[in-house]
Amino acid sequence: MLGNFTFANPTKLYFGDDSLQYLNDELPKYGKTVQLIYGGGSIKKNGIYDAVVAILKANGKTIVEDSGVMPNPTTEKLKEGIEIARKHNVDLLLAVGGGSCCDYAKAVSVSVHCNEDPWEKYFIRFEEPSCKILPVGCVLTMVGTGSEMNGGSVITNHEKHLKIGHVFGEEVMPKFAILNPKFTFTLPHKQMVAGIYDIFNHICEQYFSGTDDNTSDYLAEGLMRSVVHSSLIAVENPQDYEARSNIMWCATWALNTLIAKGKTTDWMVHMLGQAVGAYTDATHGMTLAAVSLPYYRHIMPYGLAKFKRFAVNVWGVSAEGKTDEQIANEGLAKLEAWMKKIGLTLKISELGATPEMIEGIADATLILKGGYKVLERPEIVQILRESL
Ligand code: NZQ
Ligand code: ZN
DSSP states (O other), X not given: OOOOOOOXXXXXXXXXXXXXXXXXHXXXXXXXXXXXXXXXXXXXXXXXXXXXXXXXXXXXXXXXXXXXXXSSOBHHHHHHHHHHHHHHTOSEEEEEESHHHHHHHHXXXXXXXXXXXXXXXXXXXXXXXXXXXXXXXXXXXXXXXXXXXXXXXXXXXXXXXXXXXXXXXXXXXXXXXXXXXXXXXTSOHHHHHHHHHHHHHHHHHHHSSOOSOOHHHHHHHHHHHHHHHHHHHHHXXXXXXXXXXXXXXXXXXXXXXXXXXXXXXXXXXXXXXXXXXXXXXXXXXXXXXXXXHHHHHHHGGGGHHHHHHHHHHHHOOOOTTOOHHHHHHHHHHHHHXXXXXXXXXXXXXXXXXXXXXXXXXXXXXXXXXXXXXXXXXXXXXXXXXXXX
């Protein structure tokens, strides 16, 4: 049975290969000073920076540069962004990049007018903002996180060895997001496939939970099939607009809160992956890929009916003459074969994790209770060891 819920998503999306021009429609809604947030420079190489700056100038905006947002943005960088916004009395935070830039922009947006330490307030105590929130807009260049249409913000604290996400409410979600699939054409293969697995796993996290008949699970299966189909085309031909545009759209729908409505969710692969990330600073999607198979094999007996359904409905496994367990295992074998085929990293040791880190990573793993099995600490250690 569908549980009770409220659904609202205020982010306005502009999708397509002409979508950047709609920045002209959005900019007049905000004040004069724009904090232009971007990463390590990919947008300068592929021309997106010049195109965005031209539109900002044409709209009479004062541009305040905030570059160098690293993958897995840190507490130190967050402090820097807050200072920039305060100093220049910024009116709009415009993130041009991937999830890291969008997440960072959201964290800045809830901190500029707040006197408390944002790490403690939002990422340790999980409080809601009690101050004015700056508006955020996104021009997306990397696909995977869904950050362009959700309230998620993940920040890494290297000193404390923690990587924690806060899912803010609708007032923190981007006011608008510009999604041009062609902007993703310059992504290196590794980032493209890490993003693809991030999408797939977001769907899994919301699918592998509950035993009821729930429309969200049917939506999830359709999205998973589309991601797998398009990924195989994109890996062969990264310039295939049809595949890249479908991947981009799946990413947004995988984590814009829709498919979690009315159901419980798991999110333990993300908790494990984030803890690995806190120790290794590895690419988010790869950390998920490297812990997924040991985790899913571990919880499969507790959610057998859903794993069987996953095998049949997502991977086309024939159920004839097989036990439920055989069917479910075949589904996970198909998942593994697909992950290998597109070139994902399946071992945390290849991401920099060492046997000595396992206890610390286990300590950094938040245990959530929505999945088929609430993990005990020894199970986390076991899964991490199997992922090495
Ligand atoms: O920094 P630049 O030079 O721009 O390079 C970036 C970066 O190195 C590069 N890149 C981006 N667009 C490109 C490009 N290179 C060439 N051409 C382009 N068009 O890609 C690299 C990765 O970018 P990043 O933004 O870090 O990747 P992603 O979008 O995967 O974001 C990862 C962050 O989002 C968090 C992750 O934990 C991680 O911190 N997440 C956010 C979520 C949310 N808001 O709901 C949920 C996710 O589960 C995730 O946790
Ligand atoms: Zn993710």
